[in-house]
Amino acid sequence: MLPNAPTSCPHCPSDEEQPVSVLKTALPPAPYICPMCEGVRADGPGPCPQCGMALEKNPLAQRNEPECCGDGGEEEVRDLWWRVRWSAAMTAPVLLLAMGMNLPVIRTISHDASGWMQFVWATPVVFWVGWPLLVRFANSLRHLRFNMFTLIGLGVLAAWIYSVVALVAPQWLPHEARHGGMTLYFESAAVITVLVLLGQLLELRARKATGSAIRALMNLTPKTALLVRDGKEIETAVAAIQVGDVLRIKPGARIPVDGIVTEGSSAVDESMLTGESMPQKKAADAAVTGGTVNSTGTFLMRAERIGANTLLSQIVEMTAKAQASRAPVQQLADRVSAWFVPVVVLIAALTFLLWWQFGPQPSFAFAVVNAVAVLIIACPCALGLATPMAVTVGLGRGAQLGVLIKNAETLERLQQIDIVMLDKTGTLTEGKPSVVEIFPLPGLSARDLLACAAAVEALSEHPLATAIVKAAEDRNIPLATVTDFQSITGGGVLGMIGESEVFVGQASFLKKNGVFLDAECHARSMQFQSEGCTVVIVVLNEKPLGLIAIKDKVKATTPAAIASLHALGLKLQMITGDALPTAQRVAKDLGIDEVAAEVSPKEKLLHVYQARGKDRHVAFAGDGINDAPALAAADVGIAMGTGTEVAIQSAAVTLVKGDLRALHQAFALSRATMKIIRQNLWFAFLYNGLGIPLAAGLLYPLTGWLLNPMIASVAMSLSSVSVILNSLRLRWFK
Numbered sequence: 044m045l046p047n048a049p050t051s052c053p054h055c056p057s058d059e060e061q062p063v064s065v066l067k068t069a070l071p072p073a074p075y076i077c078p079m080c081e082g083v084r085a086d087g088p089g090p091c092p093q094c095g096m097a098l099e100k101n102p103l104a105q106r107n108e109p110e111c112c113g114d115g116g117e118e119e120v121r122d123l124w125w126r127v128r129w130s131a132a133m134t135a136p137v138l139l140l141a142m143g144m145n146l147p148v149i150r151t152i153s154h155d156a157s158g159w160m161q162f163v164w165a166t167p168v169v170f171w172v173g174w175p176l177l178v179r180f181a182n183s184l185r186h187l188r189f190n191m192f193t194l195i196g197l198g199v200l201a202a203w204i205y206s207v208v209a210l211v212a213p214q215w216l217p218h219e220a221r222h223g224g225m226t227l228y229f230e231s232a233a234v235i236t237v238l239v240l241l242g243q244l245l246e247l248r249a250r251k252a253t254g255s256a257i258r259a260l261m262n263l264t265p266k267t268a269l270l271v272r273d274g275k276e277i278e279t280a281v282a283a284i285q286v287g288d289v290l291r292i293k294p295g296a297r298i299p300v301d302g303i304v305t306e307g308s309s310a311v312d313e314s315m316l317t318g319e320s321m322p323q324k325k326a327a328d329a330a331v332t333g334g335t336v337n338s339t340g341t342f343l344m345r346a347e348r349i350g351a352n353t354l355l356s357q358i359v360e361m362t363a364k365a366q367a368s369r370a371p372v373q374q375l376a377d378r379v380s381a382w383f384v385p386v387v388v389l390i391a392a393l394t395f396l397l398w399w400q401f402g403p404q405p406s407f408a409f410a411v412v413n414a415v416a417v418l419i420i421a422c423p424c425a426l427g428l429a430t431p432m433a434v435t436v437g438l439g440r441g442a443q444l445g446v447l448i449k450n451a452e453t454l455e456r457l458q459q460i461d462i463v464m465l466d467k468t469g470t471l472t473e474g475k476p477s478v479v480e481i482f483p484l485p486g487l488s489a490r491d492l493l494a495c496a497a498a499v500e501a502l503s504e505h506p507l508a509t510a511i512v513k514a515a516e517d518r519n520i521p522l523a524t525v526t527d528f529q530s531i532t533g534g535g536v537l538g539m540i541g542e543s544e545v546f547v548g549q550a551s552f553l554k555k556n557g558v559f560l561d562a563e564c565h566a567r568s569m570q571f572q573s574e575g576c577t578v579v580i581v582v583l584n585e586k587p588l589g590l591i592a593i594k595d596k597v598k599a600t601t602p603a604a605i606a607s608l609h610a611l612g613l614k615l616q617m618i619t620g621d622a623l624p625t626a627q628r629v630a631k632d633l634g635i636d637e638v639a640a641e642v643s644p645k646e647k648l649l650h651v652y653q654a655r656g657k658d659r660h661v662a663f664a665g666d667g668i669n670d671a672p673a674l675a676a677a678d679v680g681i682a683m684g685t686g687t688e689v690a691i692q693s694a695a696v697t698l699v700k701g702d703l704r705a706l707h708q709a710f711a712l713s714r715a716t717m718k719i720i721r722q723n724l725w726f727a728f729l730y731n732g733l734g735i736p737l738a739a740g741l742l743y744p745l746t747g748w749l750l751n752p753m754i755a756s757v758a759m760s761l762s763s764v765s766v767i768l769n770s771l772r773l774r775w776f777k
Contacts, residue, residue: 075099088119090179094190094427097247123244130172130240134233137164141230158210158227165229169203173236189384191421191759195239197388198418202752203232205411228412228752235419235756242760246767261359263334268299271343288346292337300333300346301353307342311335313700354684354699361447361697371455372430372720379426379728387421387735394739402740409740412752416738420755421731425762429723432770437716440776445684445699446709453695456679457713459660463608463706464650464673466665467619467629468506468595469686470703474666476506476595478514479576482567483589490520492589496547496581498523499538503530507579510593511547532644532669535579546582551622551641553580553587560587572624575632597629604703605633611710618647620669644669651676664706666690681706715776723766730762 075098077083077091085098097119140157152160170177180196183189206227269291270279276291281299284290289305292298298311310322313335322338325331331344334355350356391414398410434451441448448454468474481489497515500508501522515522525538525545535548546553550560550568560568560580564587568578571592581588608615616637619626626640639650647663651673654661663670663677666686674680674693682694685701698705738750 090175090182092182092186093188097243120244120247123240123247126172126175127237127240127244130168130233130237133164133168133172134230134237137161137168137230137233141227155210158206158229161227161229162207162210165203165206165233168233168236169199173199173240176236176239189388191384193384194387194418194421195235195759197391198415198752199232199235201411201418202228202235202415206232228415231412231415231752234753238753238756238760242756242763245760245764263297263355264353265297265299269293282350284346284349286346286349290344290346291341292331292344293341294337294339296337298331298333298335298337298344301348302331302344302346304329304331305343305345307340309340309342310338312338358442358447358699361442361449371452372717372724383421383426383731387417390421390735390739391415391417398740409749413738413740413749416750416752416755417735419752420734420738420750420759425730425766426724426727428763428766428770429727430720432767433716433719433723433773436770436773437712437719437776440773441709441712444705444708444712445702446705446712447684447697447699448709449695453679454713454716456660457662457696457710458717460613460662460679460710462614462616462654462659462661464616464618464647464654464661464663464677465635465703466647466663466667466670467617467621467626469666469701470664470683471601471617471629471633472595472597474506474595474685476510476577476593478510478591479594480571480592481514481589482564482592484561484564484587487588489589490518492581493518493591494520494522495540495545495583495588496579496591498525498540499528499536499545499547501525502528502538503536505530505536506595507577507593508536511579511591544584546585547579549620549622549641550578550580553582558582558585558587560590564590569624572622573628575625575628577621577625597633598703600702600704602633604707605635607704607707608710609634611707613710616650618642618650618663618673620644644672647673648676664703666701681709712773712776716773719770719773723769726766726769727762730758734758 075085083091140161179192183193206229267278268281270277271289271291304325304327308326311325312322333353394417395410395414398413399406402409483489483492493515497512500511523540528538530536534552537546571578576592576594579591615635617630617635618639623640626638630638661677662679663673664681666683671689671693680694681696682690683701684697684699691697738755740749742748
């Protein structure tokens with residue numbers, strides 16, 4: 044007797060007990076999140092309690108809002124625009140009074156009168172229009188979470204308080220501060236407030252653009268659809284569609300939900316979802332995806348997946364979760380940010396003391412100005428935004444190209460991969476094998492051999508079993524009743540037809556159990572395998588009856604995909620349970636570097652561990668249940684979107700259309716994103732490394748040049764905007 048199939052582990056939950064998606068049982072997502080700080084969630088808009096930045100709409104929550112709810116952040120933009128206009132209008136006279144003394148009208152105003160007029164105009168700018176900045180400054184002190192608003196608040200208040208004291212009670216200041224007349228800095232406090240608000244406005248608008256990919260995907264689903272009922276077409280809301288409903292899709296219309304074409308044919312543009320520019324032909328029984336565009340014909344479809352279960356909804360959900368994750372490279376910025384603000388405050392204090400003691404007269408005024416410039420120019424915001432902005436744009440662009448990446452860590456790991464292990468069936472091939480040859484041993488007809496095999500394989504869900512059963516159906520062969528069916532992982536299937544035991548499976552498994560083929564049968568098996576066919580042996584009561592040759596066509600896109608992966612410098616290895624001659628023929632035709640054949644799921648896992656043990660960075664691409672262990676163990680698991688749910692859940696990357704060409708895009712996107720992140724971090728470090736010494740007056744002894752706090756404010760605002768704009772270049776990644 045052939046061995047029984049192994050039973051399930053009693054300590055592990057069965058597949059039925061496993062949740063299809065953890066997301067479906069999770070708590071409702073918070074409406075607002077912080078783009079910089081992980082774990083910060085809020086029910087409404089406002090500043091982040093850690094970094095002080097404005098919280099953003101959570102794409103996961105925004106997706107579930109009615110169309111009339113929310114404004115995508117426009118309210119914050121309008122508020123900032125209002126504050127910028129009012130602060131600029133009130134700051135203009137302060138600037139004229141402080142810097143326009145050569146104008147005839149200004150010359151007639153006394154120094155004291157000018158000071159009081161500056162106070163009247165500048166104070167509302169700082170404490171009314173700029174109130175949100177001061178609130179964030181106070182919050183940073185109260186929570187001991189120092190950030191860019193800590194530095195801005197210290198700088199603005201230092202300039203304003205110094206000017207007020209100089210105006211109201213100059214005798215309280217050191218004598219050297221009054222050398223050559225009292226200098227006021229109301230214009231610095233006001234202009235810095237205006238420029239910071241303007242920088243916040245530009246930054247918010249730029250940050251809104253980083254989430255455009257998610258919003259574009261969310262907007263793909265139409266609001267209404269044509270429901271066909273009792274021969275009539277009824278326009279109905281997409282939210283009201285139920286599974287099984289029949290829908291009419293007209294030319295130019297977006298498909299509302301996932302389903303199957305039941306009548307008619309057309310070409311469907313799937314480019315927004317998969318990146319594939321050519322429309323795909325759809326006829327009866329073809330699957331169509333919600334959000335794609337019907338190009339030419341009209342057809343009827345049956346709704347199969349609706350609401351959060353559609354592919355488009357899952358892509359949005361997965362991408363939004365990934366954008367909220369943090370890449371390991373972010374840890375460097377986090378460590379620097381932890382001590383950044385205290386160090387800047389210390390540098391500002393040291394600058395103040397050095398200028399007060401050793402600077403030219405009025406040394407105290409110089410000390411205040413340069414200390415304020417140090418506080419204002421130091422911007423930890425650029426450092427904090429360097430990674431999350433690039434990750435957000437990169438993951439969104441990947442979703443548009445049909446590449447779903449589960450988290451930021453995976454995006455970083457992809458650019459480290461040096462070897463890609465590839466499953467054969469369903470990954471390199473179409474996963475739709477067909478019977479090409481039936482070879483019975485003498486005394487048995489091909490029809491009888493196929494009938495015996497198809498009866499047992501009818502109870503299996505393996506693609507090879509489907510091919511055998513279809514071949515029997517095409518020949519109108521009736522199938523016998525099978526009892527005691529067993530599926531043996533990596534071996535084959537076993538069942539009882541009457542009193543006879545029938546086994547259909549691999550020759551290697553039979554050999555291990557003492558069942559051998561005769562010379563002629565073995566020769567024909569080797570011939571079929573050399574032609575790239577998979578050979579299964581049919582055994583009755585432990586005696587071979589013959590063999591069936593099955594061939595699975597290589598996907599038309601696979602050769603180009605293999606060539607593109609080689610062009611990236613990656614080593615490719617095929618890992619398959621198929622026979623060695625078959626695997627070698629496929630690998631030779633495709634130009635794959637190495638082959639491991641006749642391996643079980645456990646041995647696939649072992650190959651992954653062995654490669655990682657040699658300090659190789661491994662990606663494994665597969666589509667079946669038997670690939671799940673290897674997908675989970677690899678540095679990056681890559682699942683075909685056309686594969687099994689188990690494989691997709693085990694993988695870190697999903698290629699939506701199951702096209703390996705998208706794998707090249709995944710690797711290229713990872714490398715481009717990491718390049719942008721490195722540029723952002725380099726700029727942030729260089730900006731602060733040069734800006735702080737300049738603001739402290741390091742060049743003054745050589746050039747006599749000092750950095751005005753207002754110029755420092757402009758530089759501070761532009762540093763964050765430049766990091767975001769650099770990240771936005773990924774929106775046009777190809």
